[in-house]
Amino acid sequence: xxxxxxxxxxxxxxxxxxxxxxxxxxxxxxxxxxxxxxxxxxxxxxxxxxxxxxxxxxxxxxxxxxxxxxxxxxxxxxxxxxxxxxxxxxxxxxxxxxxxxxxxxxxxxxxxxxxxxxxxxxxxxxxxxxxxxxxxxxxxxxxxxxxxxxxxxxxxxxxxxxxxxxxxxxxxxxxxxxxxxxxxxxxxxxxxxxxxxxxxxxxxxxxxxxxxxxxxxxxxxxxxxxxxxxxxxxxxxxxxxxxxxxxxxxxxxxxxxxxxxxxxxxxxxxxxxxxxxxxxxxxxxxxxxxxxxxxxxxxxxxxxxxxxxxxxxxxxxxxxxxxxxxxxxxxxxxx
Ligand SMILES: *[C@@H]1O[C@H](CO)[C@@H](O)[C@H](O)[C@H]1NC(C)=O
Numbered sequence: 204x205x206x207x208x209x210x211x212x213x214x215x216x217x218x219x220x221x222x223x224x225x226x227x228x229x230x231x232x233x234x235x236x237x238x239x240x241x242x243x244x245x246x247x248x249x250x251x252x253x254x255x256x257x258x259x260x261x262x263x264x265x266x267x268x269x270x271x272x273x274x275x276x277x278x279x280x281x282x283x284x285x286x287x288x289x290x291x292x293x294x295x296x297x298x299x300x301x302x303x304x305x306x307x308x309x310x311x312x313x314x315x316x317x318x319x320x321x322x323x324x325x326x327x328x329x330x331x332x333x334x335x336x337x338x339x340x341x342x343x344x345x346x347x348x349x350x351x352x353x354x355x356x357x358x359x360x361x362x363x364x365x366x367x368x369x370x371x372x373x374x375x376x377x378x379x380x381x382x383x384x385x386x387x388x389x390x391x392x393x394x395x396x397x398x399x400x401x402x403x404x405x406x407x408x409x410x411x412x413x414x415x416x417x418x419x420x421x422x423x424x425x426x427x428x429x430x431x432x433x434x435x436x437x438x439x440x441x442x443x444x445x446x447x448x449x450x451x452x453x454x455x456x457x458x459x460x461x462x463x464x465x466x467x468x469x470x471x472x473x474x475x476x477x478x479x480x481x482x483x484x485x486x487x488x489x490x491x492x493x494x495x496x497x498x499x500x501x502x503x504x505x506x507x508x509x510x511x512x513x514x515x516x517x518x519x520x521x522x523x524x525x526x527x528x529x530x531x532x533x534x535x536x537x538x
Contacts, residue, residue, distance in 0.1 A: 272370030407442020415445025
């Protein structure tokens with residue numbers, strides 16, 4: 204879960220229990236909302252990220268994707284290529300290189316988070332629970348996928364990780380108001396077993412300025428200059444490219460804090476600040492204060508910071524490096 208910050212009192216965190224992404228408060232007319240990244244790019248003694256003794260995902264992760272709603276195959280292929288890139292070798296700096304920072308986290312046995320993420324199943328759900336979902340209904344969607352006939356999605360309590368992605372027309376509780384995605388674990392009462400999962404919504408139409416930054420500027424910031432004014436989306440789709448950074452954020456956090464009792468900062472487990480929350484809005488060296496940091500631009504001016512499979516490029520936010528005690532990504536400028 205992230206912290207809302209800046210001067211906007213009405214957006215104080217009001218929900219608990221779910222570990223969430225809160226990206227960029229969108230009210231106000233200055234850039235205070237971006238300062239979180241700036242605060243932590245340099246090594247900081249102020250950040251006290253603690254290990255709370257719980258498990259992290261050390262076994263090869265079997266990733267199961269649930270596409271909820273109506274999905275455009277082009278967008279699906281962008282997202283699928285990103286997921287495939289997590290464990291594939293691509294030219295440096297790659298998505299897999301980015302994941303190496305996540306693999307620096309260990310459990311109390313000293314085992315590292317795995318670098319092996321295997322796409323193990325996909326399920327298409329055509330609005331089984333409608334187009335307006337509560338947070339708990341995400342768990343029901345996993346249950347539906349796992350019990351459908353004739354081809355259920357495997358329910359894998361050993362090394363399964365479930366990623367629920369909702370399409371542009373689907374409303375999810377708190378989506379575009381407080382969160383762009385969240386992660387948690389399923390309750391036996393709903394799903395039958397406890398498995399970690401993450402949900403991310405397609406924000407391209409509902410709130411690109413909030414959840415697809417920096418491809419769209421926060422609409423209510425007073426400095427809004429139209430979409431795409433900061434940088435072009437690497438795969439030409441503001442919504443899907445914006446989702447990818449949120450997916451990366453949630454996968455990093457669910458792997459390091461799957462039961463919300465492992466790696467987080469702050470004393471309150473109902474609103475933990477996790478390893479990606481510390482680096483929201485930061486994509487390259489020097490970032491912060493509304494500036495994403497030094498990233499690459501292709502010949503058409505589209506921004507990216509990592510390479511993936513099939514010649515793809517992606518822009519993913521940095522995560523907290525527990526060794527160097529700073530936000531880090533493989534595109535960091537070494538000086
Ligand atoms: C495992 O984590 C430790 C501690 O952060 C780190 O020094 C080591 O390089 C990591 N190993 C791998 C394979 O990532």
